[in-house]
Structures are given as C-alpha cells and as structure tokens.
Amino acid sequence: MRLVVMGTGPFAVPTLRALQASEHEVLVVVARPPRGRRREPAPPMVAAAEELGLPVWRPESANLSESQERLRGYEADLMVVCDYGEILKDATLGVTRLGGVNLHGSLLPKYRGAAPVQWAVLNGDAESGSTVIQMTPGLDAGPSLGQSRLAIDPHETAGELEERLSEAGAPLVLRVIGELAAGTATPELQDKSQATKAPRLSKEQGLVDWSRSAQKIKNHIRGMAPWPRAFTFVPMEKGEPLRLVIDRVDVVEGAGAPGPVAPGTVLEAKERLVVACGEGALELLDVQPAGKRRMAATDFLRGAAIKPGNSMRTDL
Structure with a gap:
C-alpha cells in the first residue's frame, strides 16, 4: 500500500x-x-x-x-x-x-x-x-x-x-x-x-491534594509523570513555602499517628519522609526542590529543615 x-x-x-x-x-x-x-x-x-x-x-x-x-x-x-x-x-x-x-x-x-x-x-x-x-x-x-x-x-x-x-x-x-x-x-x-473524555492536562493539575487517599495520590503522581509532574509546597522556617516536585512515592502499609492528623501533615522526616493523606500515608521516594536536581527524599531531608508535624500545602 x-x-x-x-x-x-x-x-x-x-x-x-x-x-x-x-x-x-x-x-x-x-x-x-x-x-x-x-x-x-x-x-x-x-x-x-x-x-x-x-x-x-x-x-x-x-x-x-x-x-x-x-x-x-x-x-x-x-x-x-x-x-x-x-x-x-x-x-x-x-x-x-x-x-x-x-x-x-x-x-x-x-x-x-x-x-x-x-x-x-x-x-x-x-x-x-x-x-x-x-x-x-x-x-x-x-x-x-x-x-x-x-x-x-x-x-x-x-x-x-x-x-x-x-x-x-x-x-x-x-x-x-x-x-x-x-x-x-x-x-x-x-x-x-x-465514551469518556481524556482532555489535555495543565500544569496546575499537578498540585497534590493531600485530602485524597494515599492510593489515589500515588496514581495522581504516576499519571503526572513525565509531564506536568506532581508537586506540593513545603513550609520553610524563613520565606515562602518551597515548591517540591514529587516523582515517586509508595503507599505506607499500616501507617498511623498517635491521634487524628490533618492531611498533608509530615509524620516522619528522619530516615524517610512520610506524609499523612486523607486515608493512609505516603512515603516520598524521589523529589525535586525548586531550582535543584531530582534526588532521593532522604538526600532532600539532609538539607531541609522539615520536622514531623509540619504541613504540606495543597494550595497555590
């Protein structure tokens, strides 16, 4: 032909x-x-x-x-x-x-x-x-x-x-x-x-909504890669919150906290970075802070003043 x-x-x-x-x-x-x-x-x-x-x-x-x-x-x-x-x-x-x-x-x-x-x-x-x-x-x-x-x-x-x-x-x-x-x-x-629709994505759709379940947020992060990439905002001791791109996560089985915590709350920030979701929790594995290269979340924690109890922002 x-x-x-x-x-x-x-x-x-x-x-x-x-x-x-x-x-x-x-x-x-x-x-x-x-x-x-x-x-x-x-x-x-x-x-x-x-x-x-x-x-x-x-x-x-x-x-x-x-x-x-x-x-x-x-x-x-x-x-x-x-x-x-x-x-x-x-x-x-x-x-x-x-x-x-x-x-x-x-x-x-x-x-x-x-x-x-x-x-x-x-x-x-x-x-x-x-x-x-x-x-x-x-x-x-x-x-x-x-x-x-x-x-x-x-x-x-x-x-x-x-x-x-x-x-x-x-x-x-x-x-x-x-x-x-x-x-x-x-x-x-x-x-x-x-029939269902699959419209083109926008950069704004990459923003993580921590009120959703851990599995749905993981799907969101997977679906946003390689573009527009999922992101959140991390509170800093000084200045504006840091924009943090999230490239890879995993659902933490049996994750919990001593009491009720708001979605987006950091549960662990030493050996690993774990964040509470609307249901369950996620471990952040690969991230990219604004202006820096992609890195393991453990490397990011070494240079970031993040503590349990801090809250990830879900708004622009």
Missing part, C-alpha cells in the same frame, strides 16, 4: 519505523509546523523520518485547500495518523483511496482525547491498550478496526506506559493495514454510551 504517514510526537515513532521496514511504501511524513519564532529541536517524528531518509512536510494545516491538493497529488492508498495534533476534515480524509486510520492509546470508546494514557493511570486502571480506528471528523469516534490490550503495572508512570503502548501499537497498525489491503477488515462501531 502507498501510505501518507501523519504524526508529530513520540507515540507515532515505532509505527513509522515498522511501516518503513514493511512491504508498504511510505511516501511522505507529515508533521505539525514549528511554533513561534524560536528555533526548536525537531519533534520526534521529524527526527525519525530524517534518520530513515523519508521526505518530511510540515504544513500550517492539513485541512487547508492547498494542503489537500498536495496530499491528493501523492495518490496514496491510505493515510496513517498517530499523535499528529490536528483533527482532520472529511475533505482531507478523502484525498486517499481508503481514507485514514488512526492509532489511539486507549481502549476506545474509553478516553477519547489528547491524554488517554495519562487519564488511565490517574484513574488507577488495571488495563489499557491501543485502538486503530477508521477516521471520521469526530474526536476519536470512528469505527474500530482492531485493538490490543496491556496490563498496567501498579508502579509505572504514564510515560512508561505510553512507551510500551507505542511499541505494542506498531504491529497492530500493520495488521489492520494488511486487512484493509486484503479487503478483510471488519469495522465495529463504538458504543457512544461508554
């Missing part, structure tokens, strides 16, 4: 490599254009395409009439889209013989949107996966052409899960393209009643 591959971020790179190594022909890699005037590093798909010797095109929008005309000129059989960053119109999808397919990092119809992997981890899901859909103008709403499933490790971050899903998605895309070429693909309509 003659393919136009559209993608910008890292999730699409394993699929591009698999397509280039297959019997199919990648005609061009289409990526989103540079933002602003500053010179930025090439996005992952552009870097991968250049490494593979593939032509790259970065239009302002694939939905412009001149872009559609150029895409039509490739005379491609199929458009393969993944981690691209723009919703494609019907007229854009119609420039190839078989339209477009999209690799999405969730078990659709669950988690439609820009951050499906992050929301799966944030919600503490035990399972995730990838779906290849036949593209429509709706957001991740097209018929499913195939799915693959992965168990989520209870300690892995959204970034780690996303990397595994991106690798597992490549053979799924190849399988679907093979079925489309053979005329054996069987599209299945998504159940709209089961």
